[in-house]
Amino acid sequence: MANEIKNKVYTIAEGLQEPQKVKALLVKNAKDIVLVHKFPFLEQLQCIWGEETIRWDLIKAEIVRLQSLQELHLVYQQVDNQMIQAILALQQLKVLKLELRQQSRKKIDVSWLSQIGQLVNLTHLSIKRHKLTDLPDSIHQLVNLKKLSLAGNRFTNLPFQAERFPTLEIIGLEANKIAHLPDGFLNFKKLQKLNLAGNPIAKNPLYRDGTPVVQFLNKIKSLPAHLPNIAWAVFTDNTSQIAQASDQDLCALLSIELKAFQQKVHILLNQRLTDLFLSGIQPSETNICLLGNLFFGMKRQALIERLQAQQITVHTKLQPNTTHLVVGENLTQNNISTIYQTSLPFATAEHLRQWLEQLEQPFLKQADDSMAENLRRLLFSGSEDNIKLALQMIATGGIPASILYHVFCMCFYKIWRVYNPAPDLRRVFEQTGPFEMVQLVKKHWQKENKRLVEIFMQEEVIDKKLLFDTAFEMFLTSVDTPPVYDRQTFDPSTQYNDWWKYFFRSLIIKISYKADDLAEYALVQLQKENIFQRIAQHNISLLYPWLETKGKIQKYAASALLQDQTLDIRDSWFSLLSLPIYTPVERLVVYEHTMSGMNKQIIEHLSKIENLKTIEVHKNDINWNIDNVLADWQHYAPHVQILRVHRT
Incomplete structure (x- = not known):
């Protein structure tokens, strides 16, 4: 975007000493507005007014005279239509910023907005804290607009048609109520900056403050013509449009180098594609072509070595005798061309990982439940030697499915008084865990305990019911133990128990707010084990934090008091x-x-x-x-x- 005018800003007192030099003026007292006409070369005017009594008729008369004004910034306590009408007459205006000092409890008259299209030369428009829920069609007449800020209003969706503003470079929508973005966002071909902070949509890690959206729009520009719409459908969870996309189209989207987006594509492909390697195929009969540079967190060369160790033929380019295509991450344009030009079956990196684990015979994945239970006891014994033994077993034998979520959650432990296994476990988990969950550990392991539950509930790859069952199982092992301050001696394992208690309570609080099937399931399990009665029987004060829950679960907690x-x-x-x-x-x-x-x-x-x-x-x-x-x-x-x- 072209730079806005940068001039030295004078106060009224300073400017009156040399009025011929003044191009930018700051007026802090509304009474001084009558002096503005004394500055013949004024280009920029900034007025910041408080609650003082304002003569709007004088202000209107003065503003009308500023026909050469290019930038006007008004910060005021209330809106006056007389003043707005005067502003709309400034045809040379390029920058207009209108800002209420604070959110008003009174109804704000914004009928003047229907005439905003008169300012056809505007390149920058800012309207902050005006309780706006929509914009009139006249906004689309501002065809030269490059920067639009609508912070602190009440928009629930994009309040204008994106295709009518192909020149917009900066959009500020912070502190509104926007929960999703429309398909028309693809029309912002020149968008450089988007601010979504303070909106419900910002809680989604794929959107955050808006920066990932801009990165995404820039990255899809080089895609084949039909793919950007499909990419946007995946980005915005448009399930009906995703269902119409071909498998090849989804695979091609793995060329977009945004980790969170690639994770979504992998999940979709794993749900859609048949696992070709579970049909009893023999390694000696397999000739794999790897498309991409990364495969379940492993670089391509390391994967090739593992495949060759199992007598599997592998190439990075399509061969006449290729039997399978395996799609990884960060695909090149040549990879995309290969996907569309061949009719060979293809699979995901997750399918290949599961097959490799079978071929490499991880003994723990083939063990019975008693072996998994023994491993779980070692992990949560509190003994450093036992934990390290369990880690060695996992490193060579894999993670049994029955304790996958136990191990996953343990990667996030934040404890300090004794040996903390989390760093060692993270390294082992990255080698043996499922690709999607490994990515979550890499992405979130530094987050604070209090944020973990919220993060887990937002991630699609996590099975929420399985997460609850895991946390509940661990919570049950310690629900009847006394709190830390009641214990006579310190046992290292109690520190893990306390972590699970905190984690499970945070999870229940989050689940209770949803009031869905999982909340009903959680309530049944809590009642079945008489959890709140057991807590209250030991010490009633331990039950108070559970009152932070909502709905039926809160009612159950309250009755246990x-x-x-x-x-x-x-x-x-x-x-x-x-x-x-x-x-x-x-x-x-x-x-x-x-x-x-x-x-x-x-x-x-x-x-x-x-x-x-x-x-x-x-x-x-x-x-x-x-x-x-x-x-x-x-x-x-x-x-x-x-x-x-x-x-x-």
Whole structure:
């Protein structure tokens, strides 16, 4: 994009000393606007106004006189149509920035936008924090627009037709409510920068702040003419359009060097293609052509050596006797041509990896469940020697399917007090784990524990039910053990147990927000094992964090707090604001000091609990004055009886 005008910016006081030199002016006081006409060569005007009383009629009269103005930046507390009408008359204007100082609670009149097309010379338009949900058709008359910023509004989709703005280079949509991008985005042929930060779509690692979208659009320009639309369908999860794409088309998309995108393509191909190597094919009868440079994280030459060790003929170019094509990552244009020119069957790198593992006879993958269970016990024993022995077994024998997710999760351990196996395990997992999951470990292992669950729930390759079953199994081994501060001695294995407890609770909280089949399944498993009752029986305060869940799971956690419809929190720390209002509590037992801390917010919250009838207040060692609190209770919830119990 062409550079915008850069001139020295004068204040009113500075500019009046040499008005002939002023091309850029800053006006911080609305009253000073009447002096603007004293600067005959003014090209840029920036006005930043607060809540002072503004004479819009004077401002309109002054702005109308600035017919040579090229840039106008207004920051104001309220919008006035008189001023806007004056701005629309500035036909030489190239840059217009209109910004509310803060989000207004009042309704904002934006009817003037229907005339914005009058400013046909605009190359940069910015309208921030105006509560916009749509843009009028007149916006499409700004055919010279190169930069458009609409931050801090309320758009849920792209508010203009992309094909009408082929010249746009910069788009700012931060802090809106955009959840997806339309197919028309492919029409932004000159897009250099896109900002999606603060939108729901930014939670998707494929979109993030918008930078990957621009990278993607640039990379698909060199694809054959029919492929960009298919690539965009994969990028945006357009399942109906993906279903119409051929297998060759999907394979060709592996030439786009974006890891997250290639991962999606691999998943689609693994779901669609038949595993050719599971049909009893013999290595001596196989002649493989490898297309690409990377195969399940392994460079091509290393893979060739493994294949040749199994007496498999392998080439990197199509041969007359080639029997199979195996598609990896980072395909070249020649690779794409090969895919379309041959009718040979082809398979994914994941199919080849599974076949290789069978040929190389990893003994653990062929072992029975007892062997996998013994391996699991070694891994979680807390003994450094046992863990290293397990890692050696995995390195030579592979990872049994029954403990794949145990090992995967263990790669993310963040522990410090004793030997941490995660770094060693990551190295082994990268050699023996499934390609897609290996990529996840490489991508996310440095992330904080509190972010792991959210990341796992977003990744398509992860089986969410299997993840829950794994975490639940490990949680069950430690649910009845006391918390760290209650233990008399430290056992290294308890550190792993605590990690699993934290991980499982975070997972349940995330699952509960979805209210889908997995949430129902999780609730059944929790109830089946009486999890919340077991936690409350040991120490009721350990149950409080589980109240961060939602829906039926939260209701189940809340009910576990009670004994005979009574919640006794005398010996526990508890935030009463976290108690769900549908908790079937009839009697609340507290100490005086807890009662004294009940502000109006807490009282209003508790008063909404329909079944609450009695609060039993016990006196402790210090005299607490709770008269004001009792008065508030009488005002907000006269139906709740307060009983004061004195120590005998």
